[in-house]
Amino acid sequence: MTRIDRIRLHRIDMPLIRPFRTSFGTQDARDILLVEAITSDGVSGWGECVAMSWPGYSYEYVDGCVDVLTEHLVPLVLRDGVVDPLEVHRRLARVQGHPMAKTALETAILDAWLRTRSERLVDFLGAEYPGQVRDEVDCGVSVGIPPSESLSELLDEVSGYVDAGYRRIKLKIEPGWDAQPVRAVRETWPEILLQTDANQAYTRGDAALLAAMDRFDLLLVEQPLPEDDLLGHAALAREITTPVCLDESITSVAVAETALAVEATSVINIKPGRVGGYLTAVEIHDLCHQRGVVVWCGGMLETGIGRAANVALAALPGFTLPGDTSASNRYYAVDVTPPFVLDEGRLAVPSAPGIGVEPIPEILAELTTWSALIER
Ligand code: OSB
Ligand code: MG
Numbered sequence: 001m002t003r004i005d006r007i008r009l010h011r012i013d014m015p016l017i018r019p020f021r022t023s024f025g026t027q028d029a030r031d032i033l034l035v036e037a038i039t040s041d042g043v044s045g046w047g048e049c050v051a052m053s054w055p056g057y058s059y060e061y062v063d064g065c066v067d068v069l070t071e072h073l074v075p076l077v078l079r080d081g082v083v084d085p086l087e088v089h090r091r092l093a094r095v096q097g098h099p100m101a102k103t104a105l106e107t108a109i110l111d112a113w114l115r116t117r118s119e120r121l122v123d124f125l126g127a128e129y130p131g132q133v134r135d136e137v138d139c140g141v142s143v144g145i146p147p148s149e150s151l152s153e154l155l156d157e158v159s160g161y162v163d164a165g166y167r168r169i170k171l172k173i174e175p176g177w178d179a180q181p182v183r184a185v186r187e188t189w190p191e192i193l194l195q196t197d198a199n200q201a202y203t204r205g206d207a208a209l210l211a212a213m214d215r216f217d218l219l220l221v222e223q224p225l226p227e228d229d230l231l232g233h234a235a236l237a238r239e240i241t242t243p244v245c246l247d248e249s250i251t252s253v254a255v256a257e258t259a260l261a262v263e264a265t266s267v268i269n270i271k272p273g274r275v276g277g278y279l280t281a282v283e284i285h286d287l288c289h290q291r292g293v294v295v296w297c298g299g300m301l302e303t304g305i306g307r308a309a310n311v312a313l314a315a316l317p318g319f320t321l322p323g324d325t326s327a328s329n330r331y332y333a334v335d336v337t338p339p340f341v342l343d344e345g346r347l348a349v350p351s352a353p354g355i356g357v358e359p360i361p362e363i364l365a366e367l368t369t370w371s372a373l374i375e376r
Contacts, residue, residue, distance in 0.1 A: 002043075002116050003081030004109055007074045007374045008036040009066060010359075012367040014303060016331055018157075021145040023174035023201035024056040030301050030331070031062050031369075034359070035069070037108035040081065045112025046358055048306035049104035050273035057199070057300075058100070058227075058248065058274065065101040070374060073098070073105050078376045083113045085124075089279050099251065099276035106277040107309055111354040118353045122312035125282050129317050136346040137314040140168030140322035141330055142197065142299065145177050151184050158185055161330075165345035168193035168219070168322040174201040179212050186216040193322065197222035200248060204232045207239040219321065220245040220267050230255075233264035243267050247298055251275060253283045260293060267321070271298035272313060273306075281313055289318035299324030304337025307347075308355040311340070315349045336363050 014030040021027075033049040049069075051060040076091045088109050092102045114121055126133035141161045146153040158169055169189075171182060173196045186194060195218050202210060202224045210224055220243040225232045227248040237244040245267040250256050252275060259265045268288055272281040288295045297314035300306070307325065314323045325347055328339035337357040340347050350356020 002083055002113070003040045004037050004077060004083055004112065005040050005081060005376055006038040007078065007105070007108070008038065009069060009372045009374070010034040010036060010364065010368055011062070011066070011370040012336065012364070013369050014332055014336070014367060016301070017329070017333060019144070019147055020301065020331070021147055022172045023199045025054070026147065027052065027301070032303060033062055033065055033104060034303070034305055035104040035108040037105070037112045039083070039112050039116060041116065043112050043115050044358070045108045045110065045115060045354060046305050047104040047107030047111065048302055049100050050271070050300035050302065050306060051100040060098060060100045065098070065104070068095065068098045068101050069105060070372070073101060074374045077105065077109065078374065081376060083109055085110045085113060085279065089277065100273040103273045103277045106279070107355070110278065114354040120312070120351070120353055121278070121309060121355050122315050122349050125278060125313055126316050128286070132317040134315040134349065136343070136348045137311055137319070137325055138167045138322040139325050139327070139342060139345055139347055140170055140193070141166040141326045142170045142324050143172065145172050145174065149177060151181060154181050155184060155188055158189070162189060162192065165342055166326070167345040168195065170195045170197055170222070170324065173198050175206070175209070178209065182213050182216050182218070193219055195219040195222065197247070198224045200224070200226045204229070204235065207236055210236065210242070211240045214241045218242045222269060223247040223249065230259055230262055230264040233259075234262045237263060237266065245269055247271065248274070250284070253280060253287060256284045256287060260291065266293065268293065268295045269298040270295050270313070271300065272309065273300055274298070278309060278313060282316070285316055285318045294318075294320050296321035297323030297325055299326065301331050303332070304328055304335045304340060304357050305355065305359065307340050308337065308350050308357045311347050311349050312355065334363060336360065336367060
C-alpha cells in the first residue's frame, strides 16, 4: 500500500516582471513555499502555498506556514503516511485555521495519490459533472496600481494584456485610485469585460464613492469592505448596481452560505488557498452552482504548480466568468514548471495525471533559497 514517507519543503524566490501594487502593499518578488510529498514508491506530488511573506492579504505568511507545517500539519500525516484525500482533509482539520498551509500539503498529497492512480486532478475534482468539464479555461488578468500612479502607464499595461488576448481585465482600486482609472480604461475599451478589486480598502461610508463607478458597466466589484463585514457588504450591495463579489471574506463553505443568505455577495471568487484546499473549493462551487450563483477562480501570483491546479478547478461547469488564471509570463520571465501560455485568451487544462506539471529540477534548484526534509 502506498504511503507518504517524506515531505520536502522548498522555499523559492521568484522575481516579478513588474512590481504588483494593491491596496495592501507592493510586491517586487514572490517568496513562495512549495510542498513536495514523496510516496513509499518514490512518486512526488506537488502543492503550492499561496501565502505571501507578510500578513497583508490574510493573516498567513510564509514563515508562519513553514512553522505550522513543520510543527503541526506534516506530523499529522507522516504519523501513518495517510494518502487518502478525504482522510488527509479530515486529519488537517484538527488544526484550526491556516488554510494556505493546509492547501499546500493537501494538494501535494492529492497530486501524489492521483499520479499513482494515473488520474488527472480535473477528472477527480469534476467527478460529479461527467461530460461537463472543460479542457481549456477563459483567462482574465489582474492589473495592479501603477507605482507611478500614472494613467498612461496603466493604459499601456492594459493595452498589452488586451493585445495578448485576455478575456477580462481586473483593475486594483483604492481610495484615490478608482473612478478615474476605471473611466480611462472603460473609455479606451468600451466592450471589454471589466471589474475592480479593492482588497478591503473602503469603509461603510464610501457607498457614494463606489456607486460613482456603476456607470462604467463593471462585471463586479471585489471585496470593497473589510473581510469580517458581511452585513456592510449586504448594505452596500443595496446601494450600488455593480454586483458585489467577495474574495477575502469567503473562508469556508459555511461563510459562503451565510454571505449568500444575507445577500452580501452575488458572485464568489474561489481561491483554494483561502478556503483550505481544492476539496473545499469544489464544495463552494457546488453550493453556488446549485443556487445559480456565478463563481470564478481567483489567483495569488502562483507559479506553474499552483496555476496548474487552479486551471483544473476553473474547468468545472460553475466557473462561468474568466478567472485570474493568467499565463506564466504575466508575472514571471521564468516559471518553475514549463510555462502556461495563452491561446486565444485561454489556458489548456494539463493532460497528464495529477496536477499535470512538475518543477524543472535545474530551475527549481536555481530559485531555491531554503529547503527542509521531514521524514517519518
Ligand atoms: O485579491 O485577488 C486578489 C494577488 C495577491 C493577493 C490577492 C489578490 C491578488 C490578485 C492577483 O488580484 C491574481 C493573480 O493574477 O494571480
Ligand atoms: Mg481579490
